[in-house]
Amino acid sequence: MMSFISYLLNGLSLGSVYAIIALGYTMVYGIAKMLNFAHGDILMVGGYAAFIALNSLGLPVPVSVLVSMVVCTLLGITIEKVAYKPLRKANSLSVLITAIGVSYLLQNLAQLIFTANPKSFSSFVGIEPIKLAGGQLTVSGETVVTIFTCVIIVAGLVTFINKTKAGQAMLAVSEDKGAATLMGVDVNGTISLTFAIGSALAAIGGILLCSAYPTLTPTTGAMPGIKAFVAAVLGGIGSIPGAFIGGIILGVLENLAKAYISSKLSDAIVFSVLIIVLLVKPTGILGKKIMEKV
């Protein structure tokens, strides 16, 4: 029983990381209607930025996190301005390929600068493991911090979107760009803001991921990026609570499948669940159904 709870907690922690990354995916998709394949690589850049700030520059932990977030935010906005904005009216496939190109670019730049050798990432969390149930259950500090961070971020984001003017502008732009422009919403600014928030979240996700799994390579972001993307689709892409639920489900499922079914087949099981969910509910768990007009 204790081992089950332990697996569950690890799953929740991994799921929280997926959820944080998935939020970025889902926000960008909601507003720009594009699959930002480079999102996982922004996460990797965030990891490297934090690594350098902490280990090479010797900055304290909160400052390092901030540095990493600023780097990713600037990177996200730049990518949007240079690569995605000119293609806003082009067909979705060319945007997809451009995003893939950006992903290759970031991975290879990182490889050039930091080499392919893995960097051992020292944890950003200074909390001692907590022992529960008379020492039978040990919960690492990373697990606690990750889960709390995720809950705070989701709550904050939902409030931001529903209560602030900028958040309402995001909703308006994702619904109808033309109508939003007519209402005086700054569409370009709103899209930039979305990319900025998504990228800053990716930085946090990257730091938490590397704290839990302490190896950092130029391809660190690729698989978590895809998994987070799957989480976003599972929850219903474009929906913020959906990304949270999808991420948690994915993380818990992956850890339990690894523990109880087969460690080798965990990915296959996770992806099978995605397929089954989409076949039953083709727009994801919390996705909206859009009627097709003739």
Place this chain on the structure above:
Amino acid sequence: MDKVIAEKKKITRSNLITFAMVIIAYIVVEIMINTGNVSSLFKGLLVPLCIYSILAVSLNLVVGISGELSLGHAGFMCIGAFASSTWSMIMKSTSMPEGLRFFIAIVIGAVTAAFFGFLIGIPVLRLKGDYLAIVTLAFGEIIKNLVNALYFGIDANGPHFSLEDSMHLNMDGGTIIIKGAQGITGTPKNSNFTIGVVLLLIVLFIVLNLINSRTGRAVMAIRDNRIAAESVGLNATKFKLLAFTISAAIAGVGGVLYAHNLSSLQALPKNFGYNQSIMILVFVVMGGIGNIRGSVVAAVVLTVLPELLRGLSDYRMLIYAVVLILMMLCTSAPSWIQYRERIMMSLGKNKKVNGKESN
């Protein structure tokens, strides 16, 4: 009526150009090999060129002609590779002639991949757009994952399967063919450039004829407007499934070539993962969606390009990425297209002005 005949003639001519292009390329390369002008590096690239061309044509059938975004094409390649490789390993010790064995291997690869394409296609093709893309990506990853965990052996009692390890096969002597993550080692090297080109020509023949047939026109009609196509009595699911299955079979043939080109076959993220599927998609988009000849050209250029840049060692993939982004911006971004047209116009004007002055 004359218009229709003229149109048909145009299509035939365009198809003939495609075939001629491949054949001429083949002859030129063969002459270069025989006169010793080809480096060993380039020789090693010849079969992969055929493989990627075949895969690009196959994916273009789904993305371009049928209009569905698929990100799991490497999965079908993986199925074709492992199915045919298993056959070749079983038959390696028998007295079956090599040519016949390889021919059957190709058929097995194509049929198995088609079978899985059909099975996957039934549920998947109900979805649309980005959802279809993510589900095909998921299927590709599942296939890779399962193959990586699969153990398969054969002994006097028949075949044995296991998803655990080689101990669980309960083998009574015999040989283990697929060893989980280690894959298959010792597949006979039957692929060569000539076979690759012949297969590419056959694939082109099938796909080009399909596109210009009644079936192909039905598939394209469904792509352009599903509701209108259904209202004139076309069964959308049937035609989409047909295109998807044929495409899977062709990808399987690419996998057969791949498996018989290397002595060891493993399902890695690099060769059968989503990265490979995306690479193939890049060929299709770069070559022009729906343009079969373009797919072949793009596959060749984009496979040779990183090798040509090998002198730049560390920078080559970086340059490749930049080229990819710039190409997309140049061909698809409205502002860039406008800018390009303005330059072309001003060039044209200058010519006219110059012409007048010289008069």
